[in-house]
Amino acid sequence: MKRTTLSLIAGTAALAAVTGFAALETPDASGPATAEAAAQLPVERTSLLCPAPSLSDIAETSYTSFTPVTKGAAKDGKAQLQAATEESADNTGDAKKGGDTKKKAGKPVLTPKEPGTPAAGDTSGADATALVGTAEGKYAPGWTVQETTAVAAGTGRGLQGVTCTAPDTEFWFPGVGTDADRTDYVHLTNPDDGAAVVDLDLYGKDGAIKSTVGEGITVPPHSSKPVLLSTLADERQADLTLHVTVRSGRVGAAVQALDAKNGGDWLAASADPAGTLVLPGIPKDATSVRLIAFTSADSDADLKIRLASPSGLITPAGSETLHVKSGMTTAVDLGEVTRGEAGSLVLSPTDRSVPVVAVLRVTRGKGDSQETAFIPATAPVDARATAVGNSAKGTTLSVTAPTAAAQVKVTASAGSEGGTAVTKTYPIKAGTTQDLDIPAPAGLKGTYALTVEPVSGGPVYASRTLTATQSGIPGFTVQTLPDDRGTVAVPEADQDLSVLQK
Numbered sequence: 013m014k015r016t017t018l019s020l021i022a023g024t025a026a027l028a029a030v031t032g033f034a035a036l037e038t039p040d041a042s043g044p045a046t047a048e049a050a051a052q053l054p055v056e057r058t059s060l061l062c063p064a065p066s067l068s069d070i071a072e073t074s075y076t077s078f079t080p081v082t083k084g085a086a087k088d089g090k091a092q093l094q095a096a097t098e099e100s101a102d103n104t105g106d107a108k109k110g111g112d113t114k115k116k117a118g119k120p121v122l123t124p125k126e127p128g129t130p131a132a133g134d135t136s137g138a139d140a141t142a143l144v145g146t147a148e149g150k151y152a153p154g155w156t157v158q159e160t161t162a163v164a165a166g167t168g169r170g171l172q173g174v175t176c177t178a179p180d181t182e183f184w185f186p187g188v189g190t191d192a193d194r195t196d197y198v199h200l201t202n203p204d205d206g207a208a209v210v211d212l213d214l215y216g217k218d219g220a221i222k223s224t225v226g227e228g229i230t231v232p233p234h235s236s237k238p239v240l241l242s243t244l245a246d247e248r249q250a251d252l253t254l255h256v257t258v259r260s261g262r263v264g265a266a267v268q269a270l271d272a273k274n275g276g277d278w279l280a281a282s283a284d285p286a287g288t289l290v291l292p293g294i295p296k297d298a299t300s301v302r303l304i305a306f307t308s309a310d311s312d313a314d315l316k317i318r319l320a321s322p323s324g325l326i327t328p329a330g331s332e333t334l335h336v337k338s339g340m341t342t343a344v345d346l347g348e349v350t351r352g353e354a355g356s357l358v359l360s361p362t363d364r365s366v367p368v369v370a371v372l373r374v375t376r377g378k379g380d381s382q383e384t385a386f387i388p389a390t391a392p393v394d395a396r397a398t399a400v401g402n403s404a405k406g407t408t409l410s411v412t413a414p415t416a417a418a419q420v421k422v423t424a425s426a427g428s429e430g431g432t433a434v435t436k437t438y439p440i441k442a443g444t445t446q447d448l449d450i451p452a453p454a455g456l457k458g459t460y461a462l463t464v465e466p467v468s469g470g471p472v473y474a475s476r477t478l479t480a481t482q483s484g485i486p487g488f489t490v491q492t493l494p495d496d497r498g499t500v501a502v503p504e505a506d507q508d509l510s511v512l513q514k
Contacts, residue, residue, distance in 0.1 A: 050501040052395075054085040054153040061264030062093070062143040062176040063199035063278075064236060065135070065161045068168070073161040074134045075143075076401040077124040078425065078461040082153040082498055089149015091124035093157065096142040096201060097235035124151060125428075130400055130461050132428040142236030144203045145176065154498035156461070158401035160489065164482055167195055168270030170383040171480050173401070173489030174278035179203050179262035183281040185254040186341065187304045187371035187386055188214075190242040193272045196279075198254060200229070201236040201264040208261030214244055215253040215306060219339045221245045231263055238268075251343040253306035253369070256281075274375065275383035277489050282388040285309075287365030289389035290320075291372050292356040292445065293410035293475030293490055294349070299382075300375040301346040303357065305336045305368055312337050313366035319349055320356045320412045325443040333362060354447040356412040356473065359389075377486045385477075390492035392471035393420075393464055397493035399476035400461040404452060408477040409462055411438070412445040418469030424451045428458030437467060464493060 065073040077093070121143070122133030127150055147155040157176040163169045179201075188196050202208040212226030226244045231237045241254065256265045270276035283289065285308065294301060307313045313336040318325045328349050336342045349355065359370060372387040399409070402424075411420055423435045431453035438448055453460050464474050474493040481487060 050503050052499040053502050054082045055498060055500050056086060056152055057146070057148050058152045058155050059179055059203050060145040060155060060157050060176040061179060061201040061203055062145065062157060062159050063174065063201060063266045063268065064142045064238065065140050065159055066163060067138050068163050068166055069138050070165065071138065071161050071163050072134065072136050073140055073159060074132065074401065075121050076130050076132050076158045076428065076459050077122055078130040078156050078398060078400040079124065079127040079147065079151050080154045080396065080398055080463050081128045085127070085153050086149035089147070089151045091145070091147035091151035091155065093122065093143045093145040096144045097232070127151065128433065129426050130428040130459055132459055142199065142201050143176070144201065144234060154396060154398055154496040156398040156400050156496065158491070160401050160478065162480065162482060162487065167272045168276035170275035170482065170485055171478060171487035171489045172277050173478060173491055174266050174280060175491050177264045177266065179264050181258040181262055183256040183265040184285065184369040185256070185267050185279055185281055186306045186369050187279055187373055188241055188252045188254045188267055188269060189250050190245055190252060191248045191250045195270045196241045197238040197268045198241060198256065199236060199238045199266050199268065200231045202231040202233060202261060203264070204261055205233050206261055207232050208263050209259040210263060211257045211259060212239060212244060213255040214241070215255070215339060215341050216249045217251070217341055251304050251341050253341045269386065271384060275485065275487070277385040279371065279386045280388050280492065282369040282371055283391045285367030285369050287361045287367060289359040289368060289370050290356060290412065290414055290473045291370065291387045291389050292412045292473040292492060293387060293477060294355045294357065294372065294374060295376060295477055295488065296350060296352055296354055296447070297376055298350055298374050299348055299378055301349050302343060302373040303334065303346055303370065304341060304343045304373065305334060305370040306341045307336050307338055307366055307368045309338055309366045311366055313368050314362040315359045315368065316362050318358045320358055320414050320443055320445045322353050322444055322446060325358065336368060354410055354445045356410065356445040358414045374490070376488055381485050383485055383487050385488055385490045387475060387490050388492060390473060391494040392473050393466055393493060394495040396463060396465045396498060397474060397496050398461055398463045399491060399493055401478065402460050402462055402476070404456055406479040407450065409448045409450050409474065410445055410477070411440055411448060411464065411472055411474045413440040413442055413470060413472050415442065415471070416469050417442045418472045419467040420472055421465045421467050422448060422450060423463040424453045425461040425463070427453055427456045427460045430457035431455045431460065440472060
């Protein structure tokens, strides 16, 4: 074997351990032998991006940072959240109208603490900027940051929450809107030293919406840019799908979906397009649930709709299936589908599998006291997932095992201001969703983190709901819990690499 080939492979393996994103691919290097040779090692560096929280002068935002304790992680390291340069979305010079002026970068709102202990901070008003975060060494594996904003009045009033995301090159957002009551912004945050170039495409009930406004949007280095979605289309529609693609560089993307009458929340990206999707954790007291789905495939998708309830999988009466036309956004009202019980939606192909993205728009309350939130389709918890920013009251953890029984271990961390971690194991029956009676940290002070780890069976999917009533409005926000990707597979040095010989 050539020495240069060995050096290249060793370098690639080291990169995988450092970044958590690199992967080693060799000709015919698949199957059991490769799986046995690959070791799961903690990542040594990770990045998170938090969008600017609000344009409201009366917004109150809290941040929580947490890194779970990871076996084999480095003994030292560092983590920091720095303010990004904030730009608005057009050339009017007014951020609230979409102007292109820059906001002054504020000071970081918190400094992450040692693994196993949350750190909390807060800010207020409309001047809070997006944050660019990096963690290295012991702080990197599973690092999670939550941004939660309370808005007492006005468009989007209620509770808005988002889990800060890693940069990527493609995002799907079914469930955005441009109708008269909606003010939806997609926030694009660039963590790198070079500019990123992004394309935004909208798809409605009749297909792609023609527009050149969303082409070639430049996001400068270390900055964030919100784009008002109604500027991308002449016609108004309630249910649209946004596709974000990055021509060069990387960005973090999240949609702030604000409603003049029914509150609003952050809309996180849907899981990658797939034939079967799980949307976990519909609140028990949801008064309305709307399903929005989209496929970019060449053929239509026919989906079976089932609800994973506490007692098993059931088919909602009158909403047994959903036909999703190729290239068109489809929406259906499911009403009070959970009927006062915990529930998760499971979408599966009735015949041939076609990749789909989907989201639920969930409403709590009635009349003038309504508030909305979103539950996108999410990936399963493979090894571990974490939700941060939990309080002694108003936190619900939902776990579903749609196909096979499972056991999950849940750890409630120490509090940000004091307390002792507690761990408990729960059985989840096949086809069910359970709102877990989560353990509270002993002597809790401040907020805490919840870490979910599958023990056996599965797969399992999870979400966390935060609730807080403000002026009689049942404010809430839901965050799904995909795997934290705190470890990466790195091939062993003594792997048989004879396939690379010439």
